[in-house]
Amino acid sequence: METFKKLKQYYWPYKRYFFLSLFSLFFVVLTTVAYPIVMQITVDDIIREENYGLVPVLSLVFIGIMIVKSISTFFHQYMGDYFGISTVFNLRDSLYKKLQSLSFHYYDNAKTGDLMSRLTADVELFRFFLSFGFSELVRITLLVLGSLSVMFYYSVPLALVTMASMPFLIVVVRKFDQRVHPAFRKIRKSFGRLNTRVQENVSGMNTVKSLSREDFEIDRFADKGDNYRQHYLNTATIWSKYFPLMEFIGNICVVSLLGFGGYLVMTGAIDVGVIVAYFTLIWYLVGPLMNFGFVINNFSQSKAAGERLLEILESEDEIKNASEPVNPQGVKGHVTFNDVTLTYVENDDQALKNISFDAPPGKTIGLIGATGSGKTSITQLITRFYEPEQGELLLDGRPIEDYSLKEMRKHIGFVLQEPFLFSTSIKDNIAYGNPEASMDDIIDAAKRAQAHDFIMAMPDGYDTLLGERGMGLSGGQKQRISIARAILINPKVLVLDDATSAVDMETEFKIQKALKEVMKGRTTFIIAHRISSLKHSDEILVLEDGAIVERGLHEQLLNNGGPYQRIYDIQYQDKEAILGENKQHA
Ligand SMILES: Nc1ncnc2c1ncn2[C@@H]1O[C@H](COP(=O)(O)OP(=O)(O)OP(=O)(O)O)[C@@H](O)[C@H]1O
Secondary structure (H helix, E strand, O other), rough: HHHHHHHHHHHHHHHHHHHHHHHHHHHHHHHHHHHHHHHHHHHHHHHHOHHHHHHHHHHHHHHHHHHHHHHHHHHHHHHHHHHHHHHHHHHHHHHHHHHHHHHHHHHHOOOHHHHHHHHHHHHHHHHHHHEEEEEEEEHHHHHHHHHHHHHHOOHHHHHHHHHHHHHHHHHHHHHHHHHHHHHHHHHHHHHHHHHHHHHHHHHHHHHHHHOOHHHHHHHHHHHHHHHHHHHHHHHHHHHHHHHHHHHHHHHHHHHHHHHHHHHHHHHHOOOHHHHHHHHHHHHHHHHHHHHHHHHHHHHHHHHHHHHHHHHHHOOOOOOOOOOOOOOOOOOOEEEHHHEEOOOOOOOOOOOEEEEEEEEOOOEEEEEOOOOOOOOHHHHHHHOOOOOOEEEEEEEEEEEEHHOHHHHHHHOEEOOOOOOOOOOHHHHHHHOOOOOOOHHHHHHHHHHHOOOOHHHHHHHHHOOEEEHHHOOOOOHHHHHHHHHHHHHHHOOOOEEOOOOOOOOHHHHHHHHHHHHHHHHOOOOOEEEEOHHHHOEEEEEEEEEEOEEEEEEEEEEHHHHHOHHHHHHHHHHHHHHHHHHHHHHHHO
């Protein structure tokens, strides 16, 4: 119940619809139970008494009851669904908002598939219980109580005898539930695995095809498909075994009714119409009992789903806005690190150790070092994607925590090695960080990013729709779109993450030209593996295991006898070797 209490703020605003639905349900049950009573009156007071003059009256009463039943069923269903759907709309919105505010730390540990299933399947399970499960529980209770009251009212002995086999039914239903729930859980798990296979296959289609693993993938999928089929068949077996058994027990009740009821009619203890009414009333008990397990299961599932949703909603936003955030408008982009240390995972090794540097506005800082040396970590601290463990990080001389998080991030642009493009038009992708930009601004940014020509060569120009993750564009083209995106937000600080590592010479030349354009007047951090990409920097920081081991200008570092010179020598020797080979071929 704790879970439902915690989620109250999402469904309580719609309580009116819930109570209206329950109110209508009361009439649904009342008219349902009235049906066998009408049958009894028809048999005993009209047919047996040959009171045929009452037929039109009773018919009208019956029609009246059915009209009330139809109207109340409509309201019961509509209001119930309205309640569930509105709650879930509210809930999904809050979950999505929460996901936007959660820190990178959260996403480091989260799994995409799991988050997706929480936002879809778990939310749906919760809705199903609110819309249907709870009122079904109430309906079952009311119907059983109502039917039992009518049965006992007609004849206590007949009610007792007819229900003598009900305990068996309860035992069978319990057994059925115990077997069918684990079987259902297995089906859902198996379906999850099947989905993961499809998702991974589609996402990794490049790898599959390039390594010619199609047959292997087909076999793997067939395996998962077969597993799913097997679980479904097992469940079908359980259903097919238990349902006839449940119906059989229901029919034993009918046999008892006919035997003992017939005897009571013969002795004159009851009228024959009572037996007719009992015929329907019995199934009003058997049906709900068979359903009861399903509803209880739905309740426990929705409780579990609610818990999974609460896990997201109650996660701490580790990186918070200052209580009185400063608007960074007018910042010049002066970045300072004072003795900064970063640890990603508690008790793990430090990813950054005592990092200090000063990047005055408009200057360029080059970051170089082996993989895992901490280059990206430095840039992720500038945007406050993570918080340092110790030390001070200043933007224009002020701690970055003082600034409004959202506004501050607008002043920092990223050009990543693998830029993420959305499956919308090229125009929208360029304007993603600045949706108010005019078409002229977009075209201007694209021209400066050397992207205008290839965009215009596309069939729909700037309106060309991109596939998922920018499918249909080459790596170099994606990068230039991302450079145009950065130009358009006009940031004061720019991070270029190995922007030219995976392109050919001609594209590199174009990208370098575009980068020069975007770097003008901005403090720039260049992360690179190749010395050629950062040798013009105003300061180069050489990183090793999270610490700065060397710093200075290219020319100074070249003759320092340190790691920078080693990197240079290796890259230079490679170049020499290639040039030498080329000469030989010539
Ligand atoms: N989100 C994270 N959670 C835990 N550890 C991390 C995380 N990101 C990076 N690390 C660790 O921090 C260290 C520095 O990583 P970082 O990505 O900054 O290196 P890098 O120099 O940018 O490497 P590369 O050149 O391969 O991009 C590595 O040991 C890495 O495993």
